[in-house]
Amino acid sequence: MSPHVLVLGGTTEARRLAAELAARPGVRVTTSLAGRVSRPGALDGDVRVGGFGGADGLVRWLREHRVDAVVDATHPFAAAITANAARAATATGIPAVVLRRPGWTPGPDDRWHWAGSLPEAAALLPSLGRRVFLTTGRLGLAAFAHLSELHFLVRTVEPPEPPMPQDMEVLLTRGPFTPDEEQTLLRAHRVDVLVTKDSGGEATAAKLTAARDLALPVVVVRRPPLPADVTTAPDVPSALALLDLGPR
Known part of the structure; x- marks a missing residue:
């Protein structure tokens, strides 16, 4: 058989x-x-x-x-x-x-802050910046919903559902993206901190390169x-x- x-x-x-x-x-x-x-x-x-x-x-x-x-x-x-x-x-x-x-490994010029969960990542943000590029997926936005003083740029493939941050702009798009495209996005939206999960792989790593080139801090959520x-x-x-x- x-x-x-x-x-x-x-x-x-x-x-x-x-x-x-x-x-x-x-x-x-x-x-x-x-x-x-x-x-x-x-x-x-x-x-x-x-x-x-x-x-x-x-x-x-x-x-x-x-x-x-x-x-x-x-x-x-x-x-x-x-x-x-x-x-x-x-x-x-x-x-x-x-x-x-x-998983991803930080280089000497990366400014990474590791978090054990999405709530831990949210707790780090107020000390790192006010304009957040959030790329953790549409299902985890509730962990950031209480951060009303921060502005979030959220990129997902599917529309997110509440609860989610009050001050939020959504980009519905699918990668992969180039480092130049990511850097242009970060500059255009005046992002000063990136949040991502340690997904690994090349398909979504361009944002890390862009953050490194712009000397932006990155909050990286560890894998379970x-x-x-x-x-x-x-x-x-x-x-x-x-x-x-x-x-x-």
């Missing part, structure tokens, strides 16, 4: 992995999306949208659809999904890999810890090697 791989997606790496798996003879791939983006791009293989109903629901789905391996290629901050996937893999005995791109005893891969080739599905 052809091996069936479930990819928990939503990232660039998940898209690349699905394409690689779909190109392998005899391999079936299903990518699962949470459904938070209204118009996701095309994906190779089968696609399902929506949650599973927690770890127990995922266990049932894995068994019903005869899944042979799971790759968690969700966003590094999708902690609940990652925890559920780890529990489901343990309960079913199905091999699982967590595909996580490496991974569950204990999970197998991790830093990139698509490493994940494929761990799956051991045979030659392409």
Whole structure:
């Protein structure tokens, strides 16, 4: 029987992995999306949208659809999904890999301030600046809603929902962006502090380069810890090697 791989997606790496798996003879791939983006791009293989109903629901789905391996290629901050996937893999005995791109590392000229959570990031802002470029996603704005004395420039793909800051301007757009484009944006909006999550990867790193060139402080939210005893891969080739599905 052809091996069936479930990819928990939503990232660039998940898209690349699905394409690689779909190109392998005899391999079936299903990518699962949470459904938070209204118009996701095309994906190779089968696609399902929506949650599973927690770890127990995922266990049932894995068994019903005869899944042979799971790759968690969700966003590094999708902690609940990652925890559920780890529990489901343990309960079913199905091999699982967590595909996580490496996080960012500050250089000598970076002015980074690490925070353990969005509320911690919000607590740092009043001492760092008044005009904030907030790039932490539309679902975490409640942590900054009480900072009425600050102006926020918020960039998201989908429109945000309350609660959110009172003094806020929203940019609905999708990257990637170049460092020059990011620097132009920061200058045009007179930004004096950037807030971001440690997503890692090159696709969204241009804003860090722009902040460095303008000597702006950056508040970086640390990633949540991974569950204990999970197998991790830093990139698509490493994940494929761990799956051991045979030659392409």
